[in-house]
Amino acid sequence: MIYADYNGSAPLLSSVREYLKKRIDSDIYANPNAIHSIGQKVFQGIEKCRDAISDIIGCYPDQLYFNSGSSEGVSHIIHSVLEYAPENKKIVITSPIEHVVILKALSFFQERRGFQIKSVAIDENGVINLSDLKRLLEESKNEIALVTLMAVNNETGVIQPYQNIASLCQQHKIEYFCDTTQLIGKGPFHFEKSGIDYAVCSGHKVGALPGSGFIMAKEPTKLKPHVYGSSQEKGVRGGTQNYIGIETLAVALSDFRDNQKSLDTLAMGRLNFEAEMKKSFPEVVIIGEKVPRLAGTSLISYPGIHGQAVQIELESHDIFVTTSAACADNQPETSAVLKSMGIADDVGRGVIRISLSYSQGPTDYQKIEKALKSAYGKLKKIKSF
Numbered sequence: 001m002i003y004a005d006y007n008g009s010a011p012l013l014s015s016v017r018e019y020l021k022k023r024i025d026s027d028i029y030a031n032p033n034a035i036h037s038i039g040q041k042v043f044q045g046i047e048k049c050r051d052a053i054s055d056i057i058g059c060y061p062d063q064l065y066f067n068s069g070s071s072e073g074v075s076h077i078i079h080s081v082l083e084y085a086p087e088n089k090k091i092v093i094t095s096p097i098e099h100v101v102i103l104k105a106l107s108f109f110q111e112r113r114g115f116q117i118k119s120v121a122i123d124e125n126g127v128i129n130l131s132d133l134k135r136l137l138e139e140s141k142n143e144i145a146l147v148t149l150m151a152v153n154n155e156t157g158v159i160q161p162y163q164n165i166a167s168l169c170q171q172h173k174i175e176y177f178c179d180t181t182q183l184i185g186k187g188p189f190h191f192e193k194s195g196i197d198y199a200v201c202s203g204h205k206v207g208a209l210p211g212s213g214f215i216m217a218k219e220p221t222k223l224k225p226h227v228y229g230s231s232q233e234k235g236v237r238g239g240t241q242n243y244i245g246i247e248t249l250a251v252a253l254s255d256f257r258d259n260q261k262s263l264d265t266l267a268m269g270r271l272n273f274e275a276e277m278k279k280s281f282p283e284v285v286i287i288g289e290k291v292p293r294l295a296g297t298s299l300i301s302y303p304g305i306h307g308q309a310v311q312i313e314l315e316s317h318d319i320f321v322t323t324s325a326a327c328a329d330n331q332p333e334t335s336a337v338l339k340s341m342g343i344a345d346d347v348g349r350g351v352i353r354i355s356l357s358y359s360q361g362p363t364d365y366q367k368i369e370k371a372l373k374s375a376y377g378k379l380k381k382i383k384s385f
């Protein structure tokens, strides 16, 4: 079996499984906010994890707050900045390739709080257009409450120029929230060096337990409670901490730090795989081919062949991928991300996303290549549209 949907969710890392097997049989279960010694042990465990993760991610421990994952993190950050923005700052800059959680949170503030949302153009490779961003920043710099632009797109795996965006925002003294969900645990990242003001991480994307995650804030005092409760997480995020989840986050991110070198082999495997596919099927399109992408992500299309048909074929070879096309009345539709890149429908409807992790490599790609060649060979005779 080859699991190739790491951008959707990662299975538990083997180091996390090993950790949990031992952890389950320990007696250290208690409310981390209780003052008895077991509670205090749990609390100290959380703080050890905070220190370890901060060290890996490049922030100070008091800049990192645990939560349930990125949807909560995004909502928390957007709430903290926009709900408390001065009256004269009513513009937010974003892009059409952001995850739906960002777009929905911004819609709320547009409809209920009168914010104006401005979108930066995306180029044909799926990269945020920096000149357009500069234009938008110049146009209304004194009225902008927040810039929210992602680090890596979940569909294409394209790495965005987030450091350049951060310095442009700094020049204009505008806060920058970068959705780092698809970058942390998948590629090099250092919070302090990035110049970003706010970032997020989701445990299930990095091989830790689902329901765990954290946010980072350059100036933590700017974070306002979004989930109310007692004084957990310095009163910024109420609720009894998911301490087992937090422990697995520390194990998973340490695993990533120790194995980062495998990303080079993974990237090499992907390059060969894509080259071989294009050699056998010159009509194949690889989205974002010309620009830096996550080591293990390929969004590949055979124009005219329905992505879901390919997905089903691959599943019969025990290979699990996804499509990024949404379905309306059983008709595949080009995703909003691909539409913003100007991708034609025959390509957009045909995409499948193959997303692997640093624990996989060239052998997995060779198996996928064999199965995908067989799928395209079979399906091109009965093109879907």
Ligand SMILES: Cc1ncc(COP(=O)(O)O)c(C=O)c1O
Pocket (backbone or CB within 6 Å): 007, 008, 069, 070, 071, 072, 099, 101, 150, 152, 153, 154, 179, 181, 182, 202, 204
């Ligand atoms: C870029 C990005 N942001 C945010 C999210 C939301 O993360 P979660 O579902 O873990 O809350 C996802 C998940 O797919 C994502 O890919």
